[in-house]
Each structure stands twice: as structure tokens, then as C-alpha cells.
Amino acid sequence: MSFLINMDSFPIFAISLLSTLLVVMLLATYRRRLQMREHELAAVAVAYESYNDALSRLDGDEPYLSENLQGFIDYLSDSLQNEEFAEQFADRFCMSIKKPSAAKKTSGIAEELDALRKLQPQLADNVETVVRNAVAILMLRWKGPAQKIRRVLIETMLSERDLSVDVLKSMRGNGWNKHDDGAMGATA
């Protein structure tokens, strides 16, 4: 650079370059966060579409749906747009991931859903779709809970080192990286 720029002017160039890089790095960090939020909102929109579709197929006077299941669906629909509920859900979800209970609890709702599946498989599928998408919406709709869940999931993934290594080993040589020429140790 010195043959292009006079050495007397080099400090000016260095100050400008460094300050620009600092500003741009800060902007890039903020931009990455925005992009992540954008992806989360796109996922929430997809989940909502699926949720609305399944909910519209569940009749209010459906004779096969028990009072218990109807109440559960009503409770979910009411709480879905409540940020405080999403916070509580995220806390419980994180706790269950960090300290999984040894004894498996049987849920009354799950038992009822199994019973419903034997009678009306389509209806049971709809209820399951509603619940599954509601969980996805609760996880990603609000910024705080989404951040909390993401952090705990990454921590769990890092602590279960052997599991992650096994997953990578099983992927190797299966052609998963054949289009990625830049991948380290890419196998043909």
C-alpha cells in the first residue's frame, strides 16, 4: 500500500479503515440477529398455517373429542398469544431438558389421544398437529423464550459430545457433503 499511498497519509488511512471495520462489524452482528429473527418468524408463520388448518378441521361439537381434550385445545388456543405463558413454557422446557426426570410420567391427555387414535385416526392426527404446531409457535413466537430455548439446546448439544460425534461419524461418507467442495476432508 505504501507505494500507492504516501507514508505520511498512512495514519489517516489506518484510522478510517479501522473505524469503518468497527462500525461494519457491529452492523453485521446486529444484522445476523435480525436474520435469525426473520427465519424464526418465517417458521412461526408456517407453524401457524398448519395450526390454523388443523384447528379449522376440529369441530367444536365433535362427539369423539372428550371434554378434557376440548378443554386442553381451548387452553392452548387461549394461551398461545400470551408472552408470559410462552416464558413459563420456555422455563419448563429448559428445565426438562437440563434435568430429565428418570421416571416417565404418563399424561392423561396422551392416553386419551391414544384411545382416540384407535377410534378416529384422522381426528387424532388433527389434534396432534394442533398441539405440535402450538409447541413450535410457543418456542419461536417471542424473542425472549426463543433465545432461552436456543441457548439451552446448544448447551445440551455441547455437553452430549459423544452423541454429536456419533452423528457426524454416521454422516461421513454418505455423500452429504458431495456438493460442498470446500468442506474439509470431503469424500467423493
Added chain:
Amino acid sequence: MEAALTFCIKALKEHPEKLLLLACLIVIPILYKLGINQWLSCLAPFGMYITFSVVQVSNNMHHVRMGEVEVSRLEAEARSINRKRRSKRK
């Protein structure tokens, strides 16, 4: 030389911000040689680069806002479906 040029083009193809930074770094010595004020010849291209970054951020902010609007629309739809369901039961 040709390989290096091809490598550079490939690397910068999908990164307009890096391409712009490279252009800025080329433009600065040219402005110097043209005898333009030292501060101005440094700050004008870098200012352009920062403006480009700000525009990209505002573009992302717009996308997030649009995402929020879309989710709000779907939330309103969910509320109306739920109201219909409940009115049928009553």
C-alpha cells in the same frame, strides 16, 4: 495470475459487501493520486461502504417487520377460527 483472479471472482461473487470493500480499497489510492484531500479520499469510499451496510440492516429490519405483520395476520385468523369452534359447541 488467472487462477488467482478466478479464485477472487468466485469468492466475491455472492458477497456484494466484500466486493464493495475491495472497490473502496482500489478507489482510495486513485483519489489520493488525483490530489483530493486525504481525509475526504479515505472517508468518502468508506462512508459509502457504511451506508451500504446500514441499507442492508434496514432491509433486514423491514423483513422482520413484515414477518411480524404476517404472524399477526395468522394470529387473528387463529382467533377467528377458535371463536367459530366455540360458538358451534354452545
